[in-house]
Amino acid sequence: MRLVSILLIFLTYSGYAQYKCATDEITRKHANINEAYARGLEQMDSLASQFESGLMSQSERTAKKIIIPVVVHVVYRNEEDNIGMEQIHSQIDVLNRDFNWQQEDKYKIPELWRDLGAASGFEFRLADRDPDGNFTNGVTRKQTDIEDIANVDNVGGAIQYYNSAKGGTDPWYQPHYLNIWVCEIGDRVLGYTYLPSANEVEPNDGIVIEPRAFGTTGRAAAPYTGGRTLVHEMGHYFGLRHLWGDEEGQCTNTDYMDDTPWQAEPNFKCSSFPSKSCPSEPDGDMFMNFMDYADDTCSLLFTKNQIEYMQLVIRTAKVTLIHSEAVTGVSELGNQGVHIFPNPSSGVFQIIRSNPAEMDFFIYNSIGDQILTGKTTEPQLSIDLTKHAPGIYFFKSEQGSESLVLQNK
Ligand SMILES: [Zn+2]
DSSP states (O other): OHHHHHHHHHHHHHHHHTOOBOHHHHHHHHHHHOHHHHHHHHHHHHHHHHHHTTOSOGGGGOOOOEEEEEEEEEEESSGGGSOOHHHHHHHHHHHHHHTTTOOGGGGGSOHHHHTTBOOOOEEEEEOSBOTTSOBOOSEEEEEOOOTTTTOGGGTTSSOBTTOGGGBSOOOOOTTTOEEEEEOOOOTTOOEEEOOOOSSOOOTTOSEEEOGGGSSSSTTOOTTOTTSHHHHHHHHHHTTOOOTTTTSTTOSOOOOSOTTSOOOSSOOEEOOOSOOOSOTTOTTOOOTTBTTSEEOGGGOOBOBHHHHHHHHHHHTTTTGGGTTOOSOOSOOHHHHTTEEEESSSBSSEEEEEESOOSOEEEEEEOTTSOEEEEEEEOSSEEEEEOTTSOSEEEEEEETTEEEEEEEOOO
16 A cells, blocks of 8 residues: 555656646647737648648758847846856757757667758857847846746736746847747746747747756756757747647647657657557657657657758748848957957967957956956967866957857867
8 A cells, every 4th residue: 555655656746747848838828818829820730731731842841051049038036047158058059959960869769760850950049139239148137036937827917027027038029039038937847938820929929948957057957958948949939849739648639740650648758669659650659859758868859841840930930030130140349350260169269350459358267257368469369278178258358258169179
């Protein structure tokens, strides 16, 4: 008897711990109170059906490099959740890797599905211009005293992570910025987003994620240290559904993708092949797909159709992101005639100056300690950080500042 009750407690607990994405719930909730959003969702459903039935021409399915400007709003209650730039950069790196089929762990995908991987051509970059055209590092910070500010129950009420008057941070103009709020959600939800609507963007458009499931370092906590919670949410942001469709329990809910098997239930942790939830599928579930619920170490794949569908969505419902001027590639320093390259570097950064005036400069590490300082009148100099640990550093001078990314050698 005692054994039974211990077992029950364990099962209940692990069921909770594994509830990771509230996208379906939040999307449904918002559609119920907002008719225009709901109509736009239906339009996206018919776009997805057309896609699934092969009505898109080949030219509409071609990959091109697309730069996606990102702003990260850190809304923290405890100082430890005021996450550092290193954690933010580590997350951007994971997105760029996994969206471009460069993940080194793809060998873990069962062989019969490994050929389905593809590169999207999406390149996620922190914005270098804010909505007023000023230089930015693509990150905002705000302290709040509200616990679990992005709790699913708060959405639309008196507390709103996306409203500065209600404790959160206002979004940057969503047609031009992909907004990510890193804040407490609570209730064991790790993240959520709103599925795209063909209608005008909503004030809450964007992705919400817990600091402990964001990036690969800093506050990221096991088993969420692979940055793949955001890869999953990013899939939703560009229109992808869970593999079981928008409701669990049946083998007939579509995810609109022809190259993913029918699936009735999520897979958690690390399943082994074959993991079957629908009798009609001889090979079982594609449990290592990013749109399932596997742990970060076992979440590995967007299929070709998923990639093509996201490319279609960015050229339709999210097309304004492509025409954004939020990423110019010109830094504050560059604008003042100071150029740093290569950046990232594995040790030595070159600085080229077109301005002959004497320049004082300072280099700080990610916790704000000054590690180097200098003065120059030369048009070119090199800064050697070989002896320092890989990570994010900051160059500061009167002409401006810039992040330096020091990579592993
Ligand atoms: Zn999800």
